[in-house]
Amino acid sequence: MTATHRTTIHILGLGAMGTVLAVDLLRFTNALVVPLFRSQERLAQFQEANGNKTSIRKIYLEGAPLLSYPIERSECPESFSKKPIDNLVVTTKTYQTKEALAPYLPYINENTNLILIQNGLGILQLLREEIFIDSKNRPNLFQGVISHGVYQDNAGVLNHAGWAGMKIARLPWTDEDMIQKKIIVKQDLANNSLVKLLMEPKFAKEFGMEHSTYQEMLSGQLFKFLVNACINPVTATLDCINGEIKDSCGPIFRSIIDECLQILRLAYKPLFEYREKFGGNDEYPDMNVNEVLTTDNMVSEVTRIGCDINAKNSSSMRQDSLFLRDIEIEFINGYVVRLASKLNLDPNSSKVNKTIQEMASLRLALNRSRKINGDWRSE
Numbered sequence: 001m002t003a004t005h006r007t008t009i010h011i012l013g014l015g016a017m018g019t020v021l022a023v024d025l026l027r028f029t030n031a032l033v034v035p036l037f038r039s040q041e042r043l044a045q046f047q048e049a050n051g052n053k054t055s056i057r058k059i060y061l062e063g064a065p066l067l068s069y070p071i072e073r074s075e076c077p078e079s080f081s082k083k084p085i086d087n088l089v090v091t092t093k094t095y096q097t098k099e100a101l102a103p104y105l106p107y108i109n110e111n112t113n114l115i116l117i118q119n120g121l122g123i124l125q126l127l128r129e130e131i132f133i134d135s136k137n138r139p140n141l142f143q144g145v146i147s148h149g150v151y152q153d154n155a156g157v158l159n160h161a162g163w164a165g166m167k168i169a170r171l172p173w174t175d176e177d178m179i180q181k182k183i184i185v186k187q188d189l190a191n192n193s194l195v196k197l198l199m200e201p202k203f204a205k206e207f208g209m210e211h212s213t214y215q216e217m218l219s220g221q222l223f224k225f226l227v228n229a230c231i232n233p234v235t236a237t238l239d240c241i242n243g244e245i246k247d248s249c250g251p252i253f254r255s256i257i258d259e260c261l262q263i264l265r266l267a268y269k270p271l272f273e274y275r276e277k278f279g280g281n282d283e284y285p286d287m288n289v290n291e292v293l294t295t296d297n298m299v300s301e302v303t304r305i306g307c308d309i310n311a312k313n314s315s316s317m318r319q320d321s322l323f324l325r326d327i328e329i330e331f332i333n334g335y336v337v338r339l340a341s342k343l344n345l346d347p348n349s350s351k352v353n354k355t356i357q358e359m360a361s362l363r364l365a366l367n368r369s370r371k372i373n374g375d376w377r378s379e
């Protein structure tokens, strides 16, 4: 009798995204899913409060069923087995990445597959410059662009509010390797344990998983970036559920998208010129970024994904604002502002995103001040 092989996958950040992924991995694969908590205390809380189970309510399904799955093993820095990590999913907030990875760095090596499943842009530079500085001992890096919407309600229950899939690709460490041949996708699908797990047919279908070259994923990442540059700070500032602004968000979304696209077109020039260079070459996938990433198309796509498919979601930035946690604004609208400055553009070229960034930060500051000083409107 041969023992069935089980892939082990560690999840750093068992919050909204970590849980939506963990639950479907447990439902549809035989992987050993091991969450990594920040401390002994958080691990004990999870074991006591949740009875060692990970749960999510699928509110987009009829009857909104609550699905719960037992976790066989969970760890924290103090209890970690101290063995090399094969597959690591990072689903912390972007600004928590460095601190969260720190205790596990000795167990991440060139055989580890590490996938970032986070919104925003700019984290690759951080990994390169501040975390995996030694280029000879870097993990195989992957990026996931996830459009599922999940929020935690007042009772602490995670609600999977919008089903919208996820794209993955191998993330090159250097800019020179940004354009990949189709063969890379084929090789990873055949040989890489993380890709093989995430692309297992049943799981991939139920989770809406797509695997592609980096440039195809990047096009999807910029698309998703525009969704987040609009939905996240606007819903956080207005303190509303995504679907509530569906009929009135057009003008502000247009201003944000138009400005982001002007800057992204300069910063990601090779992507916008991809078709001219690689069109008609069978070794590379065909794609027309310029047809998809236009202001008109993106105003309607952002509204469709943000306010329609995720109508019942409370955006991750609004959730952070409500729970008085830091917000990811530096990696979203703030990233565009930094890009404009790096490209030596006139400061006016990023003033919409700068104002949006300031408004979202102000909303968080107001929520924090009300927690200490009370809400002056009700006095």
Ligand SMILES: NC(=O)C1=CN([C@@H]2O[C@H](COP(=O)(O)OP(=O)(O)OC[C@H]3O[C@@H](n4cnc5c(N)ncnc54)[C@H](OP(=O)(O)O)[C@@H]3O)[C@@H](O)[C@H]2O)C=CC1
Binding pocket: 012, 013, 014, 015, 016, 017, 018, 036, 037, 038, 039, 042, 091, 092, 093, 094, 096, 099, 100, 101, 117, 118, 119, 120, 146, 147, 148, 149, 150, 151, 313, 315, 316, 328
């Ligand atoms: N929610 C959504 O609808 C969507 C979110 N995203 C993106 O996904 C990413 C994750 O977001 P989301 O899941 O909402 O975030 P959450 O805040 O729900 O989850 C983050 C998790 O990371 C954990 N964490 C933080 N620091 C550490 C640490 N040092 N060690 C171990 N664990 C740690 C937190 O644990 P603790 O409680 O201990 O702090 C928490 O469980 C973000 O980039 C977000 O923008 C993308 C698409 C949709």
Ligand SMILES: CC(C)(CO)C(=O)C(=O)O
Binding pocket: 119, 146, 147, 148, 149, 150, 162, 227, 228, 231, 232, 242, 305, 306, 310, 313, 314, 315, 316, 317
């Ligand atoms: C689901 C979506 C698109 C909007 O709520 C999101 O990415 C987020 O909340 O961060």
